[in-house]
Amino acid sequence: MKDFYSKSVQLLAFVTVSSLKVRIASSLRSPSLRWHDRYRRNVARNLGVVPSSDDPHSAPDAVANLMLLASRHCTSQALYIAVQLRIPDIIGISHCKSLSAISARITREQQAVAPNNNIDSDALLRVLRLLALEGILHEVRMSGEWAFSLTATGALLRQPTATAQQMSEHTQQEASWASLIQHWMEPPLWNAWTGMPSYLVTQHQICDHPKTTPFAIANGIAVDEFYGRRENCDSLRYANASVGLVTDLELQACVEGFDWQTLSAKSVVDLGGHDGAVMEAVQGAYPDVTCFSLDRPSVVELLSTPSTSVTLLGGNLFNSSTSPQPTQFS
Numbered sequence: 001m002k003d004f005y006s007k008s009v010q011l012l013a014f015v016t017v018s019s020l021k022v023r024i025a026s027s028l029r030s031p032s033l034r035w036h037d038r039y040r041r042n043v044a045r046n047l048g049v050v051p052s053s054d055d056p057h058s059a060p061d062a063v064a065n066l067m068l069l070a071s072r073h074c075t076s077q078a079l080y081i082a083v084q085l086r087i088p089d090i091i092g093i094s095h096c097k098s099l100s101a102i103s104a105r106i107t108r109e110q111q112a113v114a115p116n117n118n119i120d121s122d123a124l125l126r127v128l129r130l131l132a133l134e135g136i137l138h139e140v141r142m143s144g145e146w147a148f149s150l151t152a153t154g155a156l157l158r159q160p161t162a163t164a165q166q167m168s169e170h171t172q173q174e175a176s177w178a179s180l181i182q183h184w185m186e187p188p189l190w191n192a193w194t195g196m197p198s199y200l201v202t203q204h205q206i207c208d209h210p211k212t213t214p215f216a217i218a219n220g221i222a223v224d225e226f227y228g229r230r231e232n233c234d235s236l237r238y239a240n241a242s243v244g245l246v247t248d249l250e251l252q253a254c255v256e257g258f259d260w261q262t263l264s265a266k267s268v269v270d271l272g273g274h275d276g277a278v279m280e281a282v283q284g285a286y287p288d289v290t291c292f293s294l295d296r297p298s299v300v301e302l303l304s305t306p307s308t309s310v311t312l313l314g315g316n317l318f319n320s321s322t323s324p325q326p327t328q329f330s
Contacts, residue, residue, distance in 0.1 A: 078134075088158045099147070102128070129146070180246075195213070240275075266289065
């Protein structure tokens with residue numbers, strides 16, 4: 001956490017660029033336009049052209065569109081900062097907290113890790129205002145300073161905590177999507193994008209060896225090996241939790257999108273099936289289909305609530321010697 005905090009303080013510098021968007025959007029408060037549209041029109045006006053009202057990708061809007069697209073990483077990293085520093089949890093449900101209160105709470109929590117930690121309130125303000133522009137927070141003026149509360153989207157990023165009072169608050173909200181942010185924005189996965197140019201221009205394989213993936217190019221280790229290491233158990237936990245969140249959105253489509261009755265009295269194995277949720281949904285709708293879920297042993301071992309109706313099997317899809325024998329699927 002100490003290393004992350006040091007990196008976070010440095011990362012807060014990115015909002016200097018984002019503050020341009022804050023200033024432009026704040027000066028154009030028409031409630032009928034999203035800030036992205038207001039930004040496009042303002043840039044077009046500065047260029048001396050009139051933006052097209054019916055084609056947001058027309059030439060007069062091209063510069064603004066390109067700037068918005070190229071700066072989307074600012075929003076992604078602001079979300080990562082918010083989750084790592086527990087900003088949604090600090091603000092809380094149905095609360096509005098001032099910048100000074102949020103800053104003081106972050107400082108206290110970080111100084112419990114390292115006494116010399118401190119927060120840059122000015123940079124923090126720019127992060128919070130960027131999150132407000134993206135619909136994660138509401139911003140208001142309160143007692144002469146900016147104050148922030150959670151939107152419905154921002155509330156999804158609150159994380160379960162240990163205290164009974166906070167746990168009772170969490171029972172009133174949707175499942176936390178903080179793990180998705182932790183997974184997608186975590187440096188090893190985020191840095192994998194830097195390996196994409198090399199990946200795209202190299203041959204598919206050299207001397208019968210598959211070419212190096214972007215993840216391995218950036219991190220010096222294959223993704224499967226990375227998540228299989230004990231020291232990366234938190235990374236694996238974030239990955240598993242995010243997979244579970246996405247799977248929950250797709251379950252109904254998985255059940256309805258295929259005629260599972262054609263597999264009656266047969267066995268079906270979901271390769272890379274995580275916690276068996278998909279197979280459990282299929283089994284519930286088609287009890288005559290015998291369902292199995294196969295995933296890495298490290299994934300199966302970490303499951304806190306394993307399926308009770310589907311057989312979970314551990315094995316590596318890329319190493320046949322670890323895969324279950326056919327007799328186990330009967």
